[in-house]
Amino acid sequence: MKKIQDFKVKEYRWLNETGYLLTLYSDQTIEPVSPGNFAEIKVPDAPDVFLRRPISIFDVDYENRLLTFYIKVVGKGTKKMGELNPGTPINIMYPLGNSFTVNGEKNVLIIGGGSGIAPFILLGRELQKKNISTTFLFGARSKNEIVLTEEFDKYGRVLATTEDGSMGEKGLVTQHPVFSDISGFDKIYICGPDPMMKAVAKIAGEHQVDCEVSLENMMACGIGACLCCVTKTTSGNKCVCTDGPVFNSKELAWQI
Amino acid sequence: MADLTVKIKDLVLKNPVTTASGTFGFGEEFADFIDLNLLGGIFVKGLTLKLREGNDYPRMAETASGMLNAVGLQNKGIDYFISDIYPRIKDLDTEIIPNVNGSTVEEYIEVTEKLNEVEGINAIELNISCPNVKEGGMAFGVSCPSAIAVTDAVRKVFDKTLIVKLSPNVTDITEIAKGVEGAGADAVSLVNTFLAMAIDAKTRKPVLSTVTGGLSGPAIKPIALRMVWQVYHAVKVPVIGLGGIMNATDAIEFMLAGAKAIQVGTANFIDPQVSVKIIEGIETYCKENNISSVSELTGALEIS
Numbered sequence: 001m002k003k004i005q006d007f008k009v010k011e012y013r014w015l016n017e018t019g020y021l022l023t024l025y026s027d028q029t030i031e032p033v034s035p036g037n038f039a040e041i042k043v044p045d046a047p048d049v050f051l052r053r054p055i056s057i058f059d060v061d062y063e064n065r066l067l068t069f070y071i072k073v074v075g076k077g078t079k080k081m082g083e084l085n086p087g088t089p090i091n092i093m094y095p096l097g098n099s100f101t102v103n104g105e106k107n108v109l110i111i112g113g114g115s116g117i118a119p120f121i122l123l124g125r126e127l128q129k130k131n132i133s134t135t136f137l138f139g140a141r142s143k144n145e146i147v148l149t150e151e152f153d154k155y156g157r158v159l160a161t162t163e164d165g166s167m168g169e170k171g172l173v174t175q176h177p178v179f180s181d182i183s184g185f186d187k188i189y190i191c192g193p194d195p196m197m198k199a200v201a202k203i204a205g206e207h208q209v210d211c212e213v214s215l216e217n218m219m220a221c222g223i224g225a226c227l228c229c230v231t232k233t234t235s236g237n238k239c240v241c242t243d244g245p246v247f248n249s250k251e252l253a254w255q256i
Numbered sequence: 257m258a259d260l261t262v263k264i265k266d267l268v269l270k271n272p273v274t275t276a277s278g279t280f281g282f283g284e285e286f287a288d289f290i291d292l293n294l295l296g297g298i299f300v301k302g303l304t305l306k307l308r309e310g311n312d313y314p315r316m317a318e319t320a321s322g323m324l325n326a327v328g329l330q331n332k333g334i335d336y337f338i339s340d341i342y343p344r345i346k347d348l349d350t351e352i353i354p355n356v357n358g359s360t361v362e363e364y365i366e367v368t369e370k371l372n373e374v375e376g377i378n379a380i381e382l383n384i385s386c387p388n389v390k391e392g393g394m395a396f397g398v399s400c401p402s403a404i405a406v407t408d409a410v411r412k413v414f415d416k417t418l419i420v421k422l423s424p425n426v427t428d429i430t431e432i433a434k435g436v437e438g439a440g441a442d443a444v445s446l447v448n449t450f451l452a453m454a455i456d457a458k459t460r461k462p463v464l465s466t467v468t469g470g471l472s473g474p475a476i477k478p479i480a481l482r483m484v485w486q487v488y489h490a491v492k493v494p495v496i497g498l499g500g501i502m503n504a505t506d507a508i509e510f511m512l513a514g515a516k517a518i519q520v521g522t523a524n525f526i527d528p529q530v531s532v533k534i535i536e537g538i539e540t541y542c543k544e545n546n547i548s549s550v551s552e553l554t555g556a557l558e559i560s
Contacts, residue, residue, distance in 0.1 A: 048320070218314060220323060221279075226279065227310065229313070231313060232313075
């Protein structure tokens with residue numbers, strides 16, 4: 001069930017100049033979270049940030065009542081969220097949206113571009129529990145934007161591409177050698193910039209590999225009321241907040 | 257405890273707090289967060305004769321103390337509402353008030369005729385003020401003759417309480433209010449959003465796919481308040497006030513300016529529980545000020 005709940009800032013872990021993990025704790029129990037779910041965060045002490053910010057849930061610790069978000073500074077809301085003192089109250093609506101589906105796959109590829117890695121710790125953990133072989137492929141402009149690889153290592157093989165060649169293969173994710181045998185995977189999960197997701201979805205479609213994408217459209221309410229965050233699908237406009245954020249790439253009316 | 261009941265012609269609301277069309281879905285979206293039965297009423301998402309896909313993404317832009325939207329009346333059409341959505345919400349102990357839209361007078365009439373037959377629906381809100389559709393919508397609400405014509409036509413086919421939602425994008429809102437009152441409106445609700453725009457200086461492009469959209473939120477509250485006050489003094493029918501109401505104090509200000517009931521809109525996006533908090537706040541205000549009936553607040557502004 002969706003819930004509105006008060007948390008407090010526990011700690012930060014900065015990963016590079018603009019990316020950080022924000023961990024929050026609550027006195028109340030944590031609602032069950034599925035991989036792909038997100039939260040609408042009310043940015044505290046920020047009168048110039050009017051709407052909540054939709055942020056993917058990175059990790060959850062039910063026992064210690066913790067929620068962790070991987071946040072990249074892209075505007076005033078995400079900047080402010082990186083400047084709070086421990087103990088600052090912060091109000092969260094969660095868990096929102098649908099989640100990635102896992103249906104008896106044997107070998108999957110997870111692709112994360114930039115902050116698109118956010119939903120994949122939870123997914124990696126679920127896949128590991130189900131003994132599904134997992135390969136992570138992360139793409140970024142440069143080495144310092146490839147973060148948390150040691151966390152993902154626990155759940156599968158980690159590969160990387162960087163546009164400047166400073167880490168892993170040089171180039172875009174779709175130029176990675178792993179794509180030479182893409183049919184060996186029975187599913188691709190991807191979250192990242194639209195051009196990356198479209199390029200991957202196109203290849204997945206050509207090789208008949210099932211592909212789930214997680215979209216990051218701008219949102220207001222996060223619960224399917226305002227209809228602001230829609231994406232075009234084969235069955236009309238759908239809300240990314242409630243019908244998504246995860247869509248099968250075949251459902252999306254992408255011009256690819 | 258104060259009597260919170262308000263009457264808008266034959267429509268009885270258990271309290272003056274309702275939710276604005278387009279900001280509250282069909283109510284169900286908020287059921288995890290509040291008891292919907294506590295609300296005075298729910299103005300549900302705008303309905304049209306046929307399914308509408310609405311405008312392209314992006315449809316939203318955050319602005320200073322507010323937001324722009326350009327949803328464009330996305331909905332599955334009146335028949336789907338009556339057959340699939342309304343049965344799920346009709347047993348709520350609150351007034352479900354459909355918001356009626358059309359590209360032509362005939363479409364408004366057809367949608368209204370269908371709703372007139374639905375048992376349990378005691379009122380409609382005639383939307384002649386949507387700024388985000390190419391045809392109809394606000395076009396009807398910004399000129400007196402067309403506002404009168406559509407109100408008059410709908411009045412003839414609707415036996416229950418007819419509320420007309422006014423656009424603020426006019427030179428003199430009292431003229432439109434008087435016009436629709438004369439054409440048979442039982443109440444007016446105001447204001448819809450202000451036509452506005454946002455630009456991304458980096459890309460030199462508009463933020464919204466439609467270039468312009470409707471501004472809502474606390475940024476518009478002082479203007480909305482002024483318009484409610486003016487219209488309250490210009491017409492005899494009840495006024496339902498909205499525009500940037502974020503808390504009980506805002507709601508009470510609208511009532512003092514002349515509103516008999518209020519609608520909570522954009523605030524629902526930030527706090528899904530705000531509508532219920534506003535009811536509680538009004539109750540507390542009445543208690544602290546020895547007000548026995550909330551209607552006493554309507555137009556109680558003291559100008560010395």
